[in-house]
Amino acid sequence: MAYELYYWDGLQGRGEFVRLALEDAGADYVDVSRGAKKDGQGTGAMLTIMNSKTEPHIPFAPPFLKDGELIIPHVANILQYLGPKLRLAPKDEGLRYVAHGLQLTITDMVCEVHDTHHPLANSLYYEDQKDAAKKRAKDFIENRVPKFIGYFERVLAQNPHGDTQIIGNTTTYVDLSIFQVVEGLHYAFPRAMKKFGSLYPRVTALHDAVLERPNIAAYVDSERRIPFNESGIFRHYPELDQDA
Structure with a gap:
């Protein structure tokens, strides 16, 4: 399953730090806010998660990464999670x-x-x-x-x-x-x-x-x-x- 990256469309911003890791590793990912509404993507999909009243671990702000059911917020936190998976972190x-x-x-x-x-x-x-x-x-x-x-x-x-x-x-x-x-x-x-x-x-x-x-x-x-x-x-x- 592809990683899902949620960030504002039209700007690099903090989301770019995550994109660089995913791109360098050749990882399969979707930049959700840049997708079409008809495909269940776009900025609205991001805001739906952020404003959810049922999701137990809602993020405060983008960027956040969705890996299956897991939602990981904050750039440094996301990269700490992705680093070992993408072989972009020390082995030690x-x-x-x-x-x-x-x-x-x-x-x-x-x-x-x-x-x-x-x-x-x-x-x-x-x-x-x-x-x-x-x-x-x-x-x-x-x-x-x-x-x-x-x-x-x-x-x-x-x-x-x-x-x-x-x-x-x-x-x-x-x-x-x-x-x-x-x-x-x-x-x-x-x-x-x-x-x-x-x-x-x-x-x-x-x-x-x-x-x-x-x-x-x-x-x-x-x-x-x-x-x-x-x-x-x-x-x-x-x-x-x-x-x-």
């Missing part, structure tokens, strides 16, 4: 917790990326909080990107088993997620990221190695890969970008 059980910790750190960073354009409230339009967004984006570029990416750079440098893997000597879902973060940062802040490669050579090498993986390369060039846009987590507003 202890290292799987290390991988999960790294993914949770990515989750923290993604939250801060979102807050660069919505620093005051999710319910407000970007245009209603633009001044605060400029201040938040400036701090994110100057302080938080070096903090997070610098950390991943150090972890890569201290991994004795792989040159372009952040943990062990095989690619994991964490590597795929770091790839997505790097892609998103370059889309959202192209001016600020001009020196990214020289500042973070190991993270850049990891990104490039992931892009060379056949299934990822095919996915990135396919219509299945929704382009970055200003409805997602990584948004490009020129006024928020600056030279680092």
Whole structure:
């Protein structure tokens, strides 16, 4: 039975971190919200599960994954579940917790990326909080990107088993997620990221190695890969970008 991924249609968002793992593994999955209503899919199918009064384990928000009767919410939780099944997690059980910790750190960073354009409230339009967004984006570029990416750079440098893997000597879902973060940062802040490669050579090498993986390369060039846009987590507003 195919995995069912539930996320908003028309944007990469947090759902993309799960898609990358499924695509890399060549897994059979359905992106439910992108399907047709006549096939029992579409956004309505997702909302039906979220608003169910009978489902005992309703998710708070997408993305969530359905594997048979099991519903798994939250990106890091989904990837921890899928990792061993897709051969994208360390074989050692202890290292799987290390991988999960790294993914949770990515989750923290993604939250801060979102807050660069919505620093005051999710319910407000970007245009209603633009001044605060400029201040938040400036701090994110100057302080938080070096903090997070610098950390991943150090972890890569201290991994004795792989040159372009952040943990062990095989690619994991964490590597795929770091790839997505790097892609998103370059889309959202192209001016600020001009020196990214020289500042973070190991993270850049990891990104490039992931892009060379056949299934990822095919996915990135396919219509299945929704382009970055200003409805997602990584948004490009020129006024928020600056030279680092």
